[in-house]
Amino acid sequence: MIRKARAVWNGTGRAGTGHLFTESGVLAETPYSYKTRFEAEAGTNPEELIAAAHAGCFTMALAFRLQAAGYVATELSTEAAVTLEPEGQGFRVSRSDLSLRAQVPNLDEALFARLAGDAERNCPVSKVLNSIITLDARLI
Known part of the structure; x- marks a missing residue:
């Protein structure tokens, strides 16, 4: 593909x-x-697109892991905050902080944490990012 x-x-x-x-x-x-x-002009930028890609990739990866474990999420809502920092003469994406709020009926916290962590580590966008990735995952 x-x-x-x-x-x-x-x-x-x-x-x-x-x-x-x-x-x-x-x-x-x-x-x-x-x-x-x-600045704040209307339009997009590469970091916003990376954030959208990371949030989307991670969330879909988690949905597949939940499905394989026999669960269906009512809702998975993920925000990715991508940080751009100066480095030398240029810049680098230094981190992507994922914040997930999930509604998954009958799922216990331990299994949720394990599945979310696996999705974070193994979604293709996480694998391509050369930066710190954090995950704040909560069942609501």
């Missing part, structure tokens, strides 16, 4: 602008720029 996305950039790093496109069409001419990345 191969998934594709494309970025088009015009101008300098600070004053230029770009657009993102995905093969599925979900992102089509989606703006990104210095201001969408480091």
Whole structure:
């Protein structure tokens, strides 16, 4: 399986602008720029997209683990907070903090913690990130 996305950039790093496109069409001419990345201008940025990818990947991985264990979640809600920090002349994604709130009928805390931890360690996006990953998982 191969998934594709494309970025088009015009101008300098600070004053230029770009657009993102995905093969599925979900992102089509989606703006990104210095201001969408480091200020509050409308648009997206790479770190927001990494956060969405990590939250989505982890949550789906957990749903599969729950299913294999005989459980069906009423709801799994995950927020990923990705941190971008200066490093040398550039920046690096230093961490991704996952916060999960889960409603899973009849699931005990110990099994929940084990399944959530396994999903965090083994979802493909966790594996590709070269950063600290934390997980705050709670049954509600």
